[in-house]
Amino acid sequence: MSTYPSIFNDVIGPVMRGPSSSHCAASLRIARLCRDLMDENIRDIFIEFDPNGSLATTHKSQGSDMGLFGGFLGWEAYDERLPESEKHLQTAGINVNIAICDIGADHPNTYKITLSNPCEIRRLTAISTGGGMIEVIDIDGVTVSMAGDYFETLIYCTKPERILEFLKASVVYDELQFRAGADLSFIEIKAQAFPDALIQQELLAMEEVAFIKYLKPVLPVMARKNLRVPFITCAEMLEYQGDHNKSLWELAVDYESARGNISATEVFEKMRSIVRIMANAIELGLKGTHYEDRILGSQSLQFQEKLDGQQLIGGDVNNRVILYVSAMMEVKSSMGVIVAAPTAGSCGALPGAIIGTAQSLQLPEDEMVKAMLAAGLIGVFIAAHATFAAEVGGCMAETGSGGGMAAAALVGMRGGTLEQSLAAASLALQNSLGIICDPIGNRVEAPCLGRNVMAASNALSCANMALSNYAPLIPLDEVIETMKAVGDQIHHTLRCTNLGGLSISKSAKRIEAMLEEVPSIFLKSC
Numbered sequence: 001m002s003t004y005p006s007i008f009n010d011v012i013g014p015v016m017r018g019p020s021s022s023h024c025a026a027s028l029r030i031a032r033l034c035r036d037l038m039d040e041n042i043r044d045i046f047i048e049f050d051p052n053g054s055l056a057t058t059h060k061s062q063g064s065d066m067g068l069f070g071g072f073l074g075w076e077a078y079d080e081r082l083p084e085s086e087k088h089l090q091t092a093g094i095n096v097n098i099a100i101c102d103i104g105a106d107h108p109n110t111y112k113i114t115l116s117n118p119c120e121i122r123r124l125t126a127i128s129t130g131g132g133m134i135e136v137i138d139i140d141g142v143t144v145s146m147a148g149d150y151f152e153t154l155i156y157c158t159k160p161e162r163i164l165e166f167l168k169a170s171v172v173y174d175e176l177q178f179r180a181g182a183d184l185s186f187i188e189i190k191a192q193a194f195p196d197a198l199i200q201q202e203l204l205a206m207e208e209v210a211f212i213k214y215l216k217p218v219l220p221v222m223a224r225k226n227l228r229v230p231f232i233t234c235a236e237m238l239e240y241q242g243d244h245n246k247s248l249w250e251l252a253v254d255y256e257s258a259r260g261n262i263s264a265t266e267v268f269e270k271m272r273s274i275v276r277i278m279a280n281a282i283e284l285g286l287k288g289t290h291y292e293d294r295i296l297g298s299q300s301l302q303f304q305e306k307l308d309g310q311q312l313i314g315g316d317v318n319n320r321v322i323l324y325v326s327a328m329m330e331v332k333s334s335m336g337v338i339v340a341a342p343t344a345g346s347c348g349a350l351p352g353a354i355i356g357t358a359q360s361l362q363l364p365e366d367e368m369v370k371a372m373l374a375a376g377l378i379g380v381f382i383a384a385h386a387t388f389a390a391e392v393g394g395c396m397a398e399t400g401s402g403g404g405m406a407a408a409a410l411v412g413m414r415g416g417t418l419e420q421s422l423a424a425a426s427l428a429l430q431n432s433l434g435i436i437c438d439p440i441g442n443r444v445e446a447p448c449l450g451r452n453v454m455a456a457s458n459a460l461s462c463a464n465m466a467l468s469n470y471a472p473l474i475p476l477d478e479v480i481e482t483m484k485a486v487g488d489q490i491h492h493t494l495r496c497t498n499l500g501g502l503s504i505s506k507s508a509k510r511i512e513a514m515l516e517e518v519p520s521i522f523l524k525s526c
Helices: 007-011 021-037 064-072 082-091 161-170 197-205 234-241 248-260 264-286 299-308 316-333 349-360 365-385 399-413 418-430 448-467 476-489 506-516
Strands: 044-049 095-100 110-117 120-130 133-139 142-146 151-157 175-180 185-191 209-215
Touching (some): 007 365, 021 064, 021 120, 021 133, 021 209, 142 175, 142 185, 161 175, 161 185, 234 248, 234 418, 234 476, 248 264, 248 365, 264 299, 264 349, 264 365, 299 316, 316 349, 316 448, 365 399, 399 448
Antiparallel strands (some): 120 133, 151 185, 151 209, 175 185
């Protein structure tokens, strides 16, 4: 592989607000790069979505517009002003027009953006690949591949030879390429930092150089030249394990240390901070959430009341997990801060299962951190060989993945073996194959809540099955390959387009129409 997923880039994260990471967080990151491309001076923006893609029907209702507008303003994905981003964009004097037209997009989450001010016009095309991850595929008619994990310097020029010779002798870089387009061309430098000020001045003094653009990284963990990881499949991980007798969470630390070029302690403490954000979100959810524009209210309060009154069917751990999943999903729907795990639409299952089980078993925080690391490594395998994007793989890719990750983590939390953890993940993912994505009212609320609860309960069941040595029959690597194949076969109307399944039921359409009757509220899904 030319690149490798990071637990903190691709799997558990970003920390964000909004209903959907592939809409809100990804679009914000794309727009941040657009802002850099325009030297933070944007006056007019024209955004195009393909009618055959997912964004044509969901860009407004699932938060792409909100994320884009926040990104154009330079905000972070967790900024509390995001629900009002349209108003702030207007105040900044930036005009936006959105059109649905045939742009020949090959990917369902394609953004084609034209930006201008009185001095220049720039164009950028990017895709959202799931869980907040992105790829810029075209800038000014020049084919590129940018994930937002480098400092990108674009030197627009006519003749590259002398510039390349100068750069090779003057700067430290990870990748240096001349990118030729039909009308414009530039030299792209991928590096760990921008060239220093003196180098920039010397470049601008060259007659071949027209201008230079500087695009900052938008991901927390950067890539680098000659990046190597110890393994990228379960089979490779087991070979790497050998006689080391490491647990899944320890193997996760080995992987992420190599991927991110950081110490084992840094990996562990970074995950601790994420677990604390998740736990805080659950705590806030259990106090009740309030947000004017959503379908579902604070139902977790009702569940808590029935649980405390011993009016529910037994199963204390599972009931606590259901409660925590519900609380997390309600925080998401009320625009609170959550962690995409692996996505915002599936942000409840994994933390609900891990934190709910750990607290039921009275385990310390360190055990939650270890469990989340273990889950993250299962997610790496999924990200590398399948997808987290519902627009590509249905809800199987989101809640299904979250359930598989949680199942492996719970086995480790209960003292199971590495083999049992992998068996639990395999079983849970097998149970999730083919789940469609059909949001009611074009919102990421229902049936998303129920499917997060189902994923967490599935994880708990499969963890116990694996701890009892139930046979998964199909190795995890093969199940993940099957996920990819099944996702490719799910009809596009059942992959987060609001065109099939429950989305087109009479009741769902009635709910959607009622929501559209409130014109004063910009984002209907947040």
